Amino acid sequence: MTAPVKTPPYRSQLTSARNGFGQLLHAEWTKLRTVPRWGLVLLSAMTLTVLISVLAVSGSSVQGGGPAMTVGPDGTAVKDTMELVHQQLPGDGSITARVSGLKSLKASAPDGGRAGGPPAVNTGKTPGWTKAGVVIKANTKAGSSYVAVIKTYGHGVRMQWDYVHDVAGNAVPPEEDRWLRLVRKGDVLTGYESADGRDWRQVGSVRLAGLTGTVEAGVFTAAAPNTKVERRFGGTSVAEGPGRATAHFDEPTVEGGRAGWQQTVIGAPGTADGNPAANPAANPAADLASGSFDLEGSGDVAPLQTNNDITRQTLSGAMIGLIPFSALGVLFITAEFRRGMIRTTLTAGPRRGRVLTAKAIVLGGVTFVAGLIATVLSFMIGEPIMRRNGHKPPSWPDPALTDGPVLRAVIGTAALLAVVSVLALALGALLRRTAAAITLIVVVLVLPQILISGLPLGAAHALMRATPLAGFAIQDTITRYDQASAICLPEEGCYPQGPWSGFAVLCAYAAVALGLAIWRLRRRDV
Template identity: 55%
Template sequence: MTDTQTPPVTPYRSTAVPAGRDGFVQLLRAEWTKLRTVRRWGLTLLGAVLVTVLVSVFAATSSKVQFAGGGDRGPEPTGPGGVRIVDSFRYAHQALPGDGTITVRLAEFRTGEGSTPEWGKAGVLIKKDAAPGASYAALMLTPGHGVRLQNDFVHDRAGSNSPAGEPRWLRLTRDGTTLTGYESADGKEWSEVGAVTVPGLTGTVQVGLFVASPMVDTMDRQFGSVSVSSEPSRSTAVFDDVTVDGGSGDWRHTDVGEQPGGDGQSSGPVGGEGESSESGGRFTLTGSGDIAPAQYNTDLAAMSLSGTQLGLVLIAALGVLFITAEYRRGMIRTTFAASPRRGRVLVAKAVVIGVTAFAAGLVASVASFLIAQPILKANGHKPPRFPELQLTDGPVLRAVLGSAVLLALIAVLALGLGALLRRTAGAVATVVVLFVAPLVLVTTLPIGFAQFLQQFTPLAGFAVQETLTRYDHVATLCLPEEGCYPQGPWIGIGTLLLYAVAVLGLAVWRVRRRDV
């Protein structure tokens, strides 16, 4: 009898995917299936889109332009590049056919009437001509910001912090289209403020001395109301030791920026006609007005997207329900049994709800903008006083896409709160406290605290909708009720991103360490 050898037995291996070993793509597919198969969640998403669009349209319909005295305003001056500007000041000048230099000592600069404007200006200026909006370069002293070199309204460069109460020597040199500014405390040792290229300063230009004194805005803010008033200011500058190399012709004294008065005659810049005199080489100029970009407080793009302030409530509710519904029904146990890596499950949910909210927010934002803009134009928000906005404009496109990102981040943040609290009502109430309540309160709180909420709470994300250009060298009031966020759009949406990541990260940490 012969021994028979038993063949080796191959161990059984299941072809099923082991628990917890499924891929992230499969998790995403599973979470997407959950989201799209619950009908009321789809209705919530549709409701968020409709609410966003309807509220935006209502805001556009309710906003009408009222003009003092009836009728529309005439064309406003524009500077190089089409920027709307204010160009109104007292100017003592002569022709400069070619290259040359103007040197002066600003002996005295004072405000005579009205409040002291921090951006009052006095100094030397080379301008293409005396027409409002013409290219220029100016070296000036200001009461609140020292010596500045500015050109073509939107460009500003800082010099020393010399106070306006001390005499200062100023020099501006023209070499073709390159203008170089210098300053000195004694007229002997000079320091360069900077050099700028101004393409519009070709051929014969005007060179001389100027003074400008802009409107001063004041605000009285109380709980529930805010009152903003503007009053003209009037400043006087005294120049001596004036020398112009390369200049020609007699000195002329001009109120640049004269506007037609109600009687058809011309009136000087804001605050009344300017005055100037010359005696023994000493010039005294008094005037009002400003040389700066025009600042407007109505952000038409942000107004078109205002519906997101209510649409976010439904988006947040969906983000909360996407996790709390499973806790309430006990389905979360099944989910974690199939995918024991709980943190990854929560991240998959965040990706799905975030992408879905972004898509819905994009549809709502594009529709809101396209519908609201014609309504705003019909209500008087049209050129030349207001810009013609297009969806493809850089700031507008950023605001529209940013609104979709804003809603996506709110959905992710709400999901994280839902995972932390496990209660729908508590999580939704928290979102309302974080977003809706501050949106209401910032219009009534003291300005300092209101801006604190805008900068350091999740509310900061709404800064991404702001499209108005704000210049550091123009004094403006940044009012929350006008949609002004002091930190700018990118820092604002970045702040909300940090909140969303932090809350989701805390939720991942907690869900790994406590029982279902």
């Protein structure tokens, strides 16, 4: 007596798929939830994502919350080092000066010209954000509120304030002189520029509550750091030293000023904030009484750009978790080819493109929900662990799940896992071999991660922009500032493109692969 043949519970659903796309979706959902091993793969993918994330953050610790940092008015870690010639400005007034001759100086001393400072790095180039200009600053303490109109070496005239704000003026070439002016009326400061000192063009205007009462108005020079990067397989060498620049100032005038000119070094190693320069020889050409002088400066005035991204680290398990998610995507189609069930599926739904689209929607939706559970758990468990391990402000951000960038990273990582599973589904439909498809999806996502560690920085960035690996840019929650000199190192989790543009690259790969899979499924008999 032969045993009765059991009909899969989703077989009856297939027969009704002709009635509409909704029934087709229901049939594919029934398949996915009634195959036990696929549920186990989904559960293991979630568990692995959370476990790897927790292990990664548990092994990361910082003593004392990181090095001491200067903090700006809004709590952002900043760089505030400049050579300042200034007067007190008790009320309304202005500061005007002509700036010329801005350039980097080659350091002759091993410490870059400042005792106790880090070694200089001579790259033979003047960094584009080397700057000189007029400034009104709350006081001479590093990190205090300020507004400045500056001439930069490579980015023309700019108006900047409180470190994180930047407005572009004219694109002036490095060799061209420029008159700069900053006017204060109450707590409103307005910046101007001129080619001849007569016809003025407004650059910008801002209201700052931190610039009330008696402030300091003057001229300054600051030099962006010089950096040299050497990359090879097995490691990256980054040499960074303070830049050193000079600029010439003609006829600096403070309307409404008092107490005469003073020279102060702000934020430099070995000097106290608010004190006159301890070493007057640091600027031997600065004859303050002549009304025309050269002013040398070292350091920078900008946000401190780092890759200290707690959110990205708490989501690091997604790189490993995508492997079982990819395996599920491949199995969801190759299992039907291997067992011949694809003929039944296509008989119930003769429009093959709709069938594969339904599979992609069901798979992507289920993977997104599972991935979202995993990413939320990874962040909620990992963030307190990193806090206990010393990752605290201002060196490290203080993220919350309700923060916009954090929410985008957490939800975006779940969406990334869903898109990867759809890409795996498409590759499975194209290759029709489980092992080959899983291998290919892993190679496509993991091999670039290996290669970028040894490629020159430009080539590594190009690879990160052009491959599906770009999708992981969605995890980046660091605010990046154009006016802050920084090195974007792949091994530190820095992606050269924005979060959404990187995610769009991954989606484009999945869409193209799915389109090719539909085309092949239509043209080739199963």
